Amino acid sequence: MKSLLTSVLLLICLQFTLAQNLIPDSSFEYNKFIPLDYSSLGANSSWKSPSRGTTDLFCECKKKDKKISRVDVPKNAMGEQTARTGKCYAGIFAVSHGFYREYLQTPLQYPLQANKEYILSMYISLSDYSPLAIDKIGVCFLNKDLKYDHSGVITGVRPMYINLEEEVGMETNEWHQLTLIYKAKGGEDNLLIGSFGIKRLWKTGNTVPKEISSPINKSMERDAYYYFDDITIYEYKREVIDTTAPPDNPYFALMEPEKPDTIIVPPDTIQSLPSDIVITFRNVLFETGESILSPLSYPELDIIAFYMKADPNKYIEIYGHTDNVGEEAKNLELSANRAKAVGKYLTAKGVIISNVSSYGYGSTKPISSNETPDGRKQNRRVEFILKKR
Numbered sequence: 001m002k003s004l005l006t007s008v009l010l011l012i013c014l015q016f017t018l019a020q021n022l023i024p025d026s027s028f029e030y031n032k033f034i035p036l037d038y039s040s041l042g043a044n045s046s047w048k049s050p051s052r053g054t055t056d057l058f059c060e061c062k063k064k065d066k067k068i069s070r071v072d073v074p075k076n077a078m079g080e081q082t083a084r085t086g087k088c089y090a091g092i093f094a095v096s097h098g099f100y101r102e103y104l105q106t107p108l109q110y111p112l113q114a115n116k117e118y119i120l121s122m123y124i125s126l127s128d129y130s131p132l133a134i135d136k137i138g139v140c141f142l143n144k145d146l147k148y149d150h151s152g153v154i155t156g157v158r159p160m161y162i163n164l165e166e167e168v169g170m171e172t173n174e175w176h177q178l179t180l181i182y183k184a185k186g187g188e189d190n191l192l193i194g195s196f197g198i199k200r201l202w203k204t205g206n207t208v209p210k211e212i213s214s215p216i217n218k219s220m221e222r223d224a225y226y227y228f229d230d231i232t233i234y235e236y237k238r239e240v241i242d243t244t245a246p247p248d249n250p251y252f253a254l255m256e257p258e259k260p261d262t263i264i265v266p267p268d269t270i271q272s273l274p275s276d277i278v279i280t281f282r283n284v285l286f287e288t289g290e291s292i293l294s295p296l297s298y299p300e301l302d303i304i305a306f307y308m309k310a311d312p313n314k315y316i317e318i319y320g321h322t323d324n325v326g327e328e329a330k331n332l333e334l335s336a337n338r339a340k341a342v343g344k345y346l347t348a349k350g351v352i353i354s355n356v357s358s359y360g361y362g363s364t365k366p367i368s369s370n371e372t373p374d375g376r377k378q379n380r381r382v383e384f385i386l387k388k389r
Contacts, residue, residue, distance in 0.1 A: 022108045022118070022233040023191070027085040034059045036069040038077070038215060041090060046106045050192060051148035053093070053102035058227070060087040070213070077214040078225050079128025084175045089229035091127065094134050094195035096223050099152040103194035104228060105145070112141065114186025119236040122193070123175040125227040126168055129208040129216050132224035133170050136161040138196035139180065141188040159196045163289030166380065169325055170204045171373040175229065181236055181295070191233065195224075238295055278319075281382045284342060291337030293345055301342065304386070305349035311388075315355035318342050319383040323376035324363040336360025338382055 024030075024046040031043045039054030041047055049055040060073040060083070073089070074082040083089050092102035112118060126133055138159030148154060160180060168176045203221055208214045216223045284301065285294035293301075308314045320335030320342075339358035347353050368375035 020109060020234070022110065022112075023106060023231050024109060025106070026232050027083070027230050028057060028059075028088040028090050029086040031057065031059065031088065034061050034065075035071050036061060036065055038070060040071065041104075044090075047090060048105055050103055050105040050146040051101070051154060052151040053100065054151075055102045055104060056091040058083075058089050058091055077129075077212060078216060078227070079130070079172065081125050081127070081172075081175075081227050084123050084229040089227050091225060091227045092194060094137065094224045094226055095132055095198065095201065097217070101151070101153050101195050103154060103192060104231075105190060105192045106231075107145065108189050108191060108233065111187050111189040112182075112184035114184055116184050117236040117238070118182050118184060118233050119179060120182060120191075120231075120233050121177060121179045122231040123177050123229045124164075124168060125175050125229075126170065126172045126204070127216075127225040127227060128172045128206060129212070129214060130172070130206055130223060130225040131204055131216070131221040133164070133168070133202045133204050134195060134198050134224045135165050135200035135202075136163050136198070137178070137226075138162075138194060140192040140196075141182060141184070142190040142192055143187050145190055146192065154192070154194065154196060157192065157196070159192075161197075165200070165326060166289055166323075169373070169376070170202060170206075172204075172206070174373070179294075191231075193228070193231070236295075278383050278385055281342070281384065284382045289334070291334060291341045293341050297342075298345075301345050302349065304384075305346050305351050308346065308351045308355060308386075309349070312352055312355070313389045315387055315389060316343075316346070316351075316357070317385045317387070318356070318358040319365075319385075320358070320360040321365055321379060321381050321383070322363050323379040324366070324370040325376065328362055332360055332362035334360070335362050342382060342384075 028044055030045040033043050035043050035057050038056050040057045041049055041055040043057055058071045058073050058076055061069045066072055070077045074080050138161050140157045140159045162178045162180055208216050208218050284297045318339040320339035322331040322335050339360050343356040343358040346356055366379045368378040370376050
């Protein structure tokens with residue numbers, strides 16, 4: 001399941017071609033040795049645990065070592081997952097016995113500069129044997145290297161949270177991309193990732209097979225375990241878009257549709273769209289669990305705004321939808337707020353307010369089964385109908 005924010009963001013890739021990734025070892029590949037047992041993050045040249053929590057490092061080992069390795073890739077004591085990049089990834093107990101937690105910490109290539117924006121991207125996967133899933137993961141940009149003489153919850157920091165309920169849920173097969181944009185205060189030179197505050201836990205129904213020896217407890221549902229890979233930080237520069245000229249078609253050539261039946265809306269055909277055809281926005285993205293538009297949504301919405309301004313007789317109805325995970329009242333509110341956010345962006349770009357309407361339907365109008373990760377992904381969408389008065 002790849003959510004809206006877990007899509008391959010080609011525009012970001014183009015922007016970052018000449019930029020520097022501030023994470024020294026994004027995919028945990030630079031290690032002093034290939035670990036064969038748990039608690040081996042110390043083998044890595046950059047990443048470490050800031051506390052007594054024993055964070056794990058997973059690496060594909062030599063064929064002769066596969067029978068004895070507990071942290072092999074792809075099969076290990078926590079489940080089965082291929083490395084997204086290279087041959088290694090890290091893993092943490094986000095929840096375990098008592099207040100036990102594990103964290104990931106790394107220095108940055110250079111300190112963040114005050115008032116500049118940076119985009120953090122990381123890939124996360126819930127392990128196959130994890131009996132619990134958590135609601136959110138925390139990220140801290142720090143001005144120093146932290147060290148704690150305990151294995152409990154780290155306090156005294158101010159984490160930014162990424163909601164996992166919608167983006168990851170209880171799905172264990174895929175890597176899920178999580179992103180956030182951070183405006184630096186200046187001087188931050190360390191990154192800390194882990195579980196700081198949890199409000200909700202879900203029972204996944206996952207268990208450790210009897211024949212597998214694992215640190216995940218088999219007799220009680222107390223553990224939530226996650227893999228991490230491809231963690232990057234780049235300076236983020238918002239694109240200044242010229243709204244006096246139509247956007248270039250190559251924008252669409254760069255994008256691949258999320259599903260085959262997605263209707264593309266290039267500038268040269270939008271004028272001939274028939275009335276009352278529901279179209280799914282292709283790259284309208286939001287922060288996880290939020291109704292704040294990602295800047296990556298702007299190019300597609302600018303195209304709609306440009307042509308609506310060119311013809312005041314065009315009006316648009318915007319529909320927000322979610323999957324059925326979570327409380328329906330919250331889903332209805334979230335879907336309505338996301339549709340409203342799209343409408344506000346269009347009017348801020350000069351579209352006549354009376355030509356924009358927005359509605360939220362929560363999970364009441366699915367287009368696919370909510371029983372599968374891919375189905376839930378398709379149901380989380382924002383649609384529109386472009387009409388002519």
